[in-house]
Amino acid sequence: MIKDPALRLQNYLVFGEFGEVNPSISDSSTFTFLTSEKMTELFEAEIEGCFLYSRHLNPSTNYLAEALALMENTEAAIVTGSGMAAISSTILQICSAGDEIISGRTIYGGSYALMKNFLPKLNINTHFVNILDLDEIKSKINKNTKIIYCEAISNPLLEVADIVELRKIADKHNIKLIVDNTFSPMMLQPYNFGAHIVVHSLTKFINGASDCVGGAICADKEFIASLRNVNDGATMLLGPVLDSLRASSILKNLRTLHIRMHQHSKNAMFVAENLEKLGLKVIYPGLASHPQHNFIKTLLSSGYGFGGMITFDAKTKETADKLLIMLQERNVGYFAVSLGFYKTLFSAPGSSTSSEIPKEEQEQMGLSDGLVRFSVGLDNNIEETFEIIKQSLKDLGLIK
Numbered sequence: 001m002i003k004d005p006a007l008r009l010q011n012y013l014v015f016g017e018f019g020e021v022n023p024s025i026s027d028s029s030t031f032t033f034l035t036s037e038k039m040t041e042l043f044e045a046e047i048e049g050c051f052l053y054s055r056h057l058n059p060s061t062n063y064l065a066e067a068l069a070l071m072e073n074t075e076a077a078i079v080t081g082s083g084m085a086a087i088s089s090t091i092l093q094i095c096s097a098g099d100e101i102i103s104g105r106t107i108y109g110g111s112y113a114l115m116k117n118f119l120p121k122l123n124i125n126t127h128f129v130n131i132l133d134l135d136e137i138k139s140k141i142n143k144n145t146k147i148i149y150c151e152a153i154s155n156p157l158l159e160v161a162d163i164v165e166l167r168k169i170a171d172k173h174n175i176k177l178i179v180d181n182t183f184s185p186m187m188l189q190p191y192n193f194g195a196h197i198v199v200h201s202l203t204k205f206i207n208g209a210s211d212c213v214g215g216a217i218c219a220d221k222e223f224i225a226s227l228r229n230v231n232d233g234a235t236m237l238l239g240p241v242l243d244s245l246r247a248s249s250i251l252k253n254l255r256t257l258h259i260r261m262h263q264h265s266k267n268a269m270f271v272a273e274n275l276e277k278l279g280l281k282v283i284y285p286g287l288a289s290h291p292q293h294n295f296i297k298t299l300l301s302s303g304y305g306f307g308g309m310i311t312f313d314a315k316t317k318e319t320a321d322k323l324l325i326m327l328q329e330r331n332v333g334y335f336a337v338s339l340g341f342y343k344t345l346f347s348a349p350g351s352s353t354s355s356e357i358p359k360e361e362q363e364q365m366g367l368s369d370g371l372v373r374f375s376v377g378l379d380n381n382i383e384e385t386f387e388i389i390k391q392s393l394k395d396l397g398l399i400k
């Protein structure tokens with residue numbers, strides 16, 4: 001195996017029908033067959049290089065999936081119409097009524113709401129735990145437990161899951177470990193440390209252009225084939241397909257992900273270090289003050305830093321709101337949810353992306369009202385951008 005994920009991607013050579021440097025786009029929903037035997041055969045099992053219908057498999061979406069599998073170092077992958085589609089399809093493929101999930105409590109608000117409010121309608125119930133507390137996790141396991149779910153770097157508190165230990169627990173009880181790697185593509189490959197299944201929102205860093213929504217599931221061949229089984233596969237039957245035109249545009253953006261992650265991380269490190277120097281409470285895995293700083297270093301691929309996400313405390317919701325509008329007016333970035341854009345994106349998770357989590361639970365997990373989340377952009381002059389941030393913090397009385 002080539003160690004560097006970017007190099008694995010660079011070695012992935014696919015060409016168009018006429019030698020185009022980008023693969024041709026398969027702009028068709030369906031595919032012809034020359035014999036009826038072949039069609040029957042394909043309904044029974046997948047045949048390499050043979051396509052049936054684009055909800056099942058499409059050459060263009062498959063190119064993107066193969067590239068993502070190379071990055072995550074999994075045998076296979078499948079792409080979906082959104083990150084939530086990847087997460088919900090994965091869970092529904094594994095769980096039946098009566099099954100249980102153990103999930104980290106600091107996760108993306110949509111994933112939390114899916115497990116908290118939607119899945120119980122199917123009698124699939126979730127225990128939300130402190131993902132760093134292995135004893136708490138063990139205490140929630142019973143014969144119905146099918147999944148341990150977490151984010152490699154959690155949203156928005158940037159806790160780093162101990163994938164190695166979680167896998168050991170999962171193996172003892174025949175449980176699947178699912179890791180959402182949306183915050184840390186390229187820089188960390190959860191599969192290498194024990195995740196059975198890695199899910200992504202392609203919407204964020206991987207596409208990086210904030211122009212579309214997409215998702216991916218990376219796992220072994222058997223699980224990916226089960227998802228598109230014509231008789232009982234979740235992606236086949238629930239139908240969360242990604243369009244082939246979009247898949248090919250995301251693949252083109254994926255080719256620069258290594259450079260973007262490098263720059264996002266470099267800028268985020270600068271902002272985090274300097275905000276901390278100003279006396280603010282900053283959470284960033286690259287800071288020595290982060291509780292899992294030393295641990296995450298054992299997981300990271302070399303050269304991509306600690307990621308583009310930082311969180312800090314602006315004390316009250318009012319100050320946080322004022323700060324974000326001020327930063328937008330001063331062109332530091334956009335007051336918007338989402339992440340991985342060329343401009344810095346900022347929001348106050350308590351009242352936005354994590355608002356699905358009830359207030360008292362937010363407090364329990366340390367998600368304060370004044371918490372501000374930054375997805376640091378690709379600024380070529382982050383020192384100058386930081387001066388504007390500093391002035392804004394001064395203007396609001398957050399620093400002297």
Ligand SMILES: *Cc1c(COP(=O)(O)O)cnc(C)c1O
Nearest residue numbers: 082083084108155182201203214
């Ligand atoms: C955005 C996000 C999702 C959901 O992805 P969509 O593409 O918006 O459906 C899931 N997990 C994390 C960590 C996210 O940031």
